[in-house]
Amino acid sequence: MALRSSVTRRTLTLGLNSTRLLPLSRSLQTFSLPDLPYDYGALEPAISGEIMQLHHQKHHHTYITNYNKALEQLHEAIQKDDSSTVVKLQSAIKFNGGGHVNHSIFWKNLAPIREGGGEPPKASLGWAIDTHFGSLESLIQKMNTEGAALQGSGWVWLGVNKELKKLVIETTPNQDPLVTKGPHLVPLLGIDVWEHAYYLQYKNVRPDYLKNIWKVINWKYASEVYEKECA
Numbered sequence: 001m002a003l004r005s006s007v008t009r010r011t012l013t014l015g016l017n018s019t020r021l022l023p024l025s026r027s028l029q030t031f032s033l034p035d036l037p038y039d040y041g042a043l044e045p046a047i048s049g050e051i052m053q054l055h056h057q058k059h060h061h062t063y064i065t066n067y068n069k070a071l072e073q074l075h076e077a078i079q080k081d082d083s084s085t086v087v088k089l090q091s092a093i094k095f096n097g098g099g100h101v102n103h104s105i106f107w108k109n110l111a112p113i114r115e116g117g118g119e120p121p122k123a124s125l126g127w128a129i130d131t132h133f134g135s136l137e138s139l140i141q142k143m144n145t146e147g148a149a150l151q152g153s154g155w156v157w158l159g160v161n162k163e164l165k166k167l168v169i170e171t172t173p174n175q176d177p178l179v180t181k182g183p184h185l186v187p188l189l190g191i192d193v194w195e196h197a198y199y200l201q202y203k204n205v206r207p208d209y210l211k212n213i214w215k216v217i218n219w220k221y222a223s224e225v226y227e228k229e230c231a
């Protein structure tokens, strides 16, 4: 199943109720749920099909719906010169927009075993991991430790600082994207440690989820991003 474009366009008609001269209609970009590049059950037994379906169809879809709503309100507030509402909308945009950004990466970070899921990274990313962390096993242990220790909901990331060409491990709370930790950070691999990502299968034992997810990590995708950023 191909990953289709996550962006569609539609047009809103806006009135001339501002102090500024405005066009009668403006094009407002909205976002839609991307298809998964595999079936919901294709990551079993590491991640159940039920989790994948709920996670994609309910959770990710809700972030997109609320992101689009907030963007529409933002657009209208700007047209009305309503700065108070513009400021008020920032947290909803960060949370729901971040949820869309992060989950769009997360689906590409996973792959069925028969399609290479869990196969260790090769070439330049493999060498960089050995250089920075000693071994892939050390990297996995460090990410699992940080992911398990993260309080509440959030993400644990393997990223690359594209200015320094250096790998980093970071965590972010809630739905904050990796770029909130630094403008030069590009995510290679993000693991969702919200309970909705594992509770139906692993109950409250987040470390078991973290231990098993590596069986379906798509290192090929992470390697492609790394090579693009560090070439």
Ligand SMILES: [Fe+2]
Pocket: 055, 059, 103, 192, 194, 196, 197
């Ligand atoms: Fe999630």
